[in-house]
Amino acid sequence: MDKQKITTTSGIEIKPLYDTVKPAVETPGEFPFTRGIQKDMYRGRLWTMRQYAGFSTAEASNERYHYLLKQGTTGLSVAFDLPTQIGYDSDDEMAEGEVGKVGVAIDSLKDMELLFDGIELQKITTSMTINATAGILLAMYIALAKKQGADLKQISGTIQNDILKEYAARGTYIYPPKQSMRFITDIFEFCSKEVPKWNTISISGYHIREAGSTAVQELAFTLANGKAYLHAALEKGLDINVFAKRLSFFFNCHNNFFEEIAKFRAARRMWAHITKSLGATEPKAQMLRFHTQTGGSTLTAQQPLNNVIRVTNQAMAAVLGGTQSLHTNGYDEALTLPTEAAAKIALRTQQIIAFESGVTDTVDPLAGSYFVESLTDEIEAAAQLYIDKIDAMGGAVNAIENGYIQNEIASAAYQYQLEIESGSRISVGVNKFTQEKEGITEVMRIDESIRTIQTDKLNKLKQERDQLAVNQALSNLKIAAEGTGNIMPFIVIAVECYATLGEISNALREVFGEY
Secondary structure, three states: OOOOOEEOOOOOEEOOOOOOOOOOOOOOOOOOOOOOOOOOHHHHOOOEEEEEEOOEOHHHHHHHHHHHHHHOOOEEEEEEOHHHHOOOOOOOHHHOOOOOOOOEOOOOHHHHHHHOOOOOHHHOOEEEEOOOOHHHHHHHHHHHHHHOOOOOOOOOEEEOOOOHHHHHHHOOOOOOHHHHHHHHHHHHHHHHHHOOOEEOEEEEOHHHHHOOOOHHHHHHHHHHHHHHHHHHHHHOOOOHHHHHHHEEEEEEEOOOHHHHHHHHHHHHHHHHHHHHHOOOOOHHHHOOOEEEEEOHHHOOOOOOOHHHHHHHHHHHHHHHOOOOEEEOOOOOOOOOOOOHHHHHHHHHHHHHHHHHOOOOOOOOOOOOOHHHHHHHHHHHHHHHHHHHHHHHOOOHHHHHHOOHHHHHHHHHHHHHHHHHHHOOOOOEOOOEOOOOOOOOOOOOOOOOOHHHHHHHHHHHHHHHOOHHHHHHHHHHHHHHHHOOOOOHHHHHHHHHOOOOHHHHHHHHHHHHOOO
């Protein structure tokens, strides 16, 4: 008799044998969408292979985008540097040491023009991992699309725009929660009229998981944040059958293969019930559409080539879980931004799964598995307990403000680290099967001169632009922010005058304050 207790990373006990399961009555493409949001899933259309990239200057990142497109990537995903994420221009003293490091530096519309040089925005979908300054970067993207002559009703992509998880897990917020939620709902309203195909938010569990949460916590806290955004939009008078169609999600995929698949299946079912309970009647407003990125925190600096196997395992779980788009990490990301070689093998991993593995040949191939169906139910039940507790606190904003979500994540992260250090959880190459030499020499380095280059560009821009028009645009934006009207049209006008990201952020800081 097997007396050993085995659990998932969320503590759900795994039985030695699963031999009873509820009858599989659910159909893909139908409420509650457990088995997928499309009837034919990947038989009809593959997921978007969207490789996350951005570093140094707009020119250097543009080169990488053209390289990825040539290699067969089907969507772009922009990583921004820290100053861009928190509303500082590259020449700001707060930006010192960070310009171009973890992403591309974007100070103005001029940089956005260079970033997408030679790329027609109407022919590609672009995801932008940006939150506190999401409205400003979106305004630059819209301004560039206009300059290219694109039909704004046809441009599509996603801004992350999920500020609640920044307070809970990631830290790149600027304004207080209430003012930030106002900014987000202004974006919802503006996009529903001006860029109706744009996904106005990507409600993100990814960073919650990277901060150390379990799979169940990632699911629960992400959906709780999603509920908070639904309530905020409903309070603004927006129609759930319109705005809920443009909400998307962003999940992590870690190493526990079946737990991750079950998490994705449970997420769709739970979101369908949440949206229905708040009045959504149209299927597309009840569907949870999501992007997946393989787990950055699972990558090891030790024996980094082992990460190729980890990423493959995680990517396969995301596909079997029914993802709509996928980023696969570079094997060297525990050490450096991905080199070109690492970026290529990451993309090839997706292409081999798509075209050689056979997993795309049928819809939800694991449906009806005793284990997968039971685990889907157990993850849903465990996540629902968290959501009920958060609802009792008055919702996600309150749960974040009183530190509940942050404390739960910190506790899970501490527990995981104890397991690694004690050896009760094995990490190959870290606490077992170790070796002295790690066998990787090529890393990518970002030159410190990037800040000087960006500062020179800013000085030139300020000499050439119409300063009176910039001053007027910033003044009008502040007046709009002090009122209750939508601030997005004023931000678009400001970026078109070549006001910088820092200038626009500072104008809003003067009205909204800082958190």
